[in-house]
Amino acid sequence: MKRQDSEIFHDEALCKKSFVTGENFKSQNCLGVHLINDEQGEFYVFRVWAPNAQEVFLVGDFNDWKDTEPMTYDKETGIWEIITDLPNEMDLYKFHVTQQNGRKIMKIDPFSKMFEKRPGNASVVYIEKEKKWKDGLFKGRHKRSNHFKRPLNIYEVHASSFKQHTNGNPYTFKDLTEELVPYLVQMNYTHVEFMPLMEHPLDQSWGYQLIGYFALCSTYGTPEEFQEFVEACHLNNIGVLVDWVPGHFCVNDDALAYYDGTPQFEYVDPERAENRRWGSINFDLGRPEVQSFLISSILYWVETFHIDGIRVDAVSSMIYRNYDDGPFTLNHEGGYTNLEGYYFLQKLNAVMKNEHPEVLMIAEESSSETKITGSIENSLGFDYKWNMGWMNDILRFYEMDPLFRGDNFNLMTFSFMYMMEERFILPLSHDEVVHGKKSLMHKMWGDRYKQFAQLRNLYTYLITHPGKKLLFMGSEWGQFLEWKFNEELEWVDLEDELNQQMQFFTSELNEFYRQSSCLWELEDTRETIEIIDADNKSDTVLSFIRQGKKKKDFYIVILNMTPVERKNFQIGVPYEGTYEEVWNTEMKEFGGTWEKHNKSCETSNNEFKQFDYSIETTVPALGALILKPADVRINRKK
Template sequence: MNMSGNLANQEFSLFTDFDIALFKAGKHYHLYNKLGAHRVNHQGRWGAYFAVWAPNARYVSVVGNFNSWNSGDHPMQVRWDESGIWEVFIPDVGHAEYFKYYIEGPNGYSVEKGDPYAFHWETPPQTASVVWDCKYSWNDTEWMQSRQRENPLKKPISVYELHIGSWRKNGEDGSFLTYREIAGQLPEYCVYMGFTHVEFMPVMEHPFFGSWGYQLTGYFAPSSRFGTPEDFMYLVDQLHLAGIGVILDWVPSHFPVDEHGLGYFDGTPLYEYADPRKGFHPDWKSNIFNLERNEVREFLISNAFYWLDKFHIDGLRVDAVASMLYLDYSRNEGEWIPNIYGGRENLEAISFLQEFNEAVHSFFPDVLTIAEESTSWPGVTQPVQQGGLGFDMKWMMGWMHDSLNYFQKEPVYRRYHHGQLTFSLVYAFSEKFCLPLSHDEVVHGKASLINKMPGDAWQKAANLRLLYAYMYGHPGAKLIFMGGEFAQAHEWQHDYSLDWHENHQPLNRGIQLLLKDLNELYKTPAMHQLDFSSDGFCWIDCCDADRSILSWIRKGERAGDELLFVANFTPEVRHNYRLGVHVPGFYEEILNSDNLKYGGSDVLNEGELEAFPVSVSGFTHSLSISVPPLGISVLKFSRENPDYIF
């Protein structure tokens, strides 16, 4: 163990002088190896070393099962170096012991706090931290090595978002599936469906299950509701062995006010801003991280590193970025504090997000960072060196809102709202976008995706198939929330399993089969190689509002890697529709969302379709096709016409 030569009143420390220098500078991104509880052998005797940052406390001790929760038995000692770190080594404290920090702050305040860096916690509603000596042997070496060889943005990114507690439950008693039980089902299902990644809503420990994991107290611990840290590692390992990447939702924007958590940690606003106009979030009734403090910034970045390092996570989706960027987010005039220039931009949050992305990409260059950012903030996915925030991708919230608003309209009125579909291509390449149909769209009375769609049961299903096919044809990565893949009728309810029995209905099963085939189609070069470049897209005809038809081309990096899309947003079949093409020859239909196997009416274009020299939409040649009702046809060039004279 590293020993500091300048300790006062301390027998043992994991901190060196260099560690402390990094810590004070806010650049210690591996604090999970130093702060918290660690099983160590000191002078031939095993025990636990505890370290906690509480600079304004006047007394700190460790309480737990091993001392009958007596605050006087194991006092900690504050370091001499003004770091604000308290330490103690307690012999004979073993693996899986429960503990907290007893803290006396200024003005007589006293409280028992969980360990901010704890690797494991008691199962809620219990709130103790747990000494945890984590040991796991990984089996995903091949996956981790292949990750380093390939640019993830050049590969298909089709994300299955899920909530671990409600994806499936045990049928007998409705209890949670454990991480290991999920590991026996989820990888196989994702492979079958063709998803490339799963995105877990926050797995970190949270006291209130109804927060869906977005109100965290245990930032360094997978929720013990579903098992141990090793169990969650096993789940990630099994997904990697199946070729599935793992993205975690990560919440650096706010934290709950629960007494055992980070709030008012040492008897002062430590992790949060002191002024509630900056330090309290009106929407979520939670505290906002004080990003002016070096120690808070490195707590968060160390937390990101921890999941990437110890759990082999492939990407972090950063929650509620807009709430971090704007000082007046969800606040009225007079309820917020302008920055030093009088503006509404949160300057320290901007610099924190830039530092986070630079640090992650420096240490983990093959990892994705994804911003849930709902405004037009410029440069979210631009490099920090160019003034951007440095994310790899951004959720395309504008596309999601416009598309769902359009699809909820009766088809007879859609001709008047054609621009809601075409507008996204005006800005589609200003950022690297991911198209999200996430959990937020199927809760709080918004209705499930299938029940957002107008019409009778058949038309609802046809509209949803059309939405999915349109989404996959649109540039950008894809994300679909669990249950959407088989058109669950009910809104998502976090206390219950998905309604898997609905998947036995023909229309539901057809939608699932279409999505499976769309994921397979997405693996072709034209569908993903240029997802983030205008070189990968061009309109054939974006102006046919009267018939509510759109047509476009998706392109790969090689000449000739092209797919043609024709989408009909009305229930009227369009026979003999002329589709402009720039390459003469024969074409074939490779996917049709109206196929009978998907539950459609089977208006297909079978056999080879010949392009004739009939000019349409500025193209020299065109095909005559049947455009299915509330459907999309996807075509590709099959061969030249040897009889055609150029």
């Protein structure tokens, strides 16, 4: 039984029209599959955008995959539709499309909210149920507060390789609710970030080549299970971030690629459509229907799953025409900027700030030519940008033999020159522990003991350097082997005492960060830091102050980058009085050798650079110290 087009509601007609003008940011409410219940009975309506197709049939389990259910075409919008009572919920379906050139091909539903499990790839007739959320306190608190002035410490996770069952199957979100949420609490992280969770056909892409922009990958369980996971995180005061890929999509012939036989989701220019670097296809970000599709996708994830932040992947590839390998054309102004991508991202962030200003918008972007964070008028409008420069410099430095670190000390300190140009996240991410780059632990110079010492030093620098924090899973205990996307983490490492102590160190450091307001409440201002000494190349020791709102709320950070203990080491301090050690990476419980902290330090009147007073302490070999004022007098002379 079918219903006629005249019975479609007026608001659905408006929904279709706004989709093609690029202003429908809830287009999943119109396209895809929907259930209608009225006096005539129960029906399903299917809609798909394929403006240049000759013919489209709805096929599936319910009609033996035969062309018995023709869809009708709306010339004004390019949308095909059918209303029928044939399917049952959870049936499989596709659209049998006769493309512009007459080629017939089975295509997925771009708006499908569920796919069958691999190796199948059909869409599923799935109607989501409205969830009664219990996270109102968490959501309300975050709406009212300023996230720039809160701690943000992210644990980055690849969902299917965090843990796996004994048969090799990855954990679903039901499993992760039981295992990962308590672990996040134990490790004192404020947020968890997932590499893309949307449907993708190939694990080797890590989720960065998508086919389903509205569907949780079937490997990870059901949408309801993911909702329960997010709610459990929120009830434990943990935010949830998700990676999202609006720049390019999977080349699979049965997915979005040349859907109706013409450039539809992709650029008309084949050179601009082809993403040679990643073997994928670039979205035409200037096309209104594509803008509706992508912005609807991000809002769907935020609203359906209560996501607290989105990391937009590969922003550079979206805003520069010369980013990819191979030939490129200049824009109509004669420049390298991809204007369509630039204005799309501004539009995306404007919509997000209007709809959900509390949701963090994060850019993974590797250049310095374009302002990424800030107001829409002066930038792309993101809240945060990954600091790829800091990450590259720091890892080069820590991999280096200490004999050469003094001559390359600028790698350690250069970020101080530009740290306020954007709002940064400091990422030690998955990209740095794969493809022969070695794990963070393996990158460290020296024997195993020295590697752990330097890892503790590195994480202390991460936590005390201005900017929000991100660490990839397994790095918290010093996993030695590289990350493998198809295997679980090396949890067996934790049978070793040094790995246990490293894990404990990270947990304690994370809690130290959460409880230390001077490490985050002013970090979007220059007042957050004062350099004590960034020129000590001979000793290769870096020292600086992190300042909170109150004058006496500050830390002194000292990082020794050599395997030489520095006794009676002098640094300048801002005020006269007593300073006590509150953090020492070489304490025995962390895997070091020190059983007691340094004694409290009394100032002397010896001037040190811009400071009127100085103190002396012992800095462990390859160690890091943090001191705080215990009893000081605010009487700075200069």
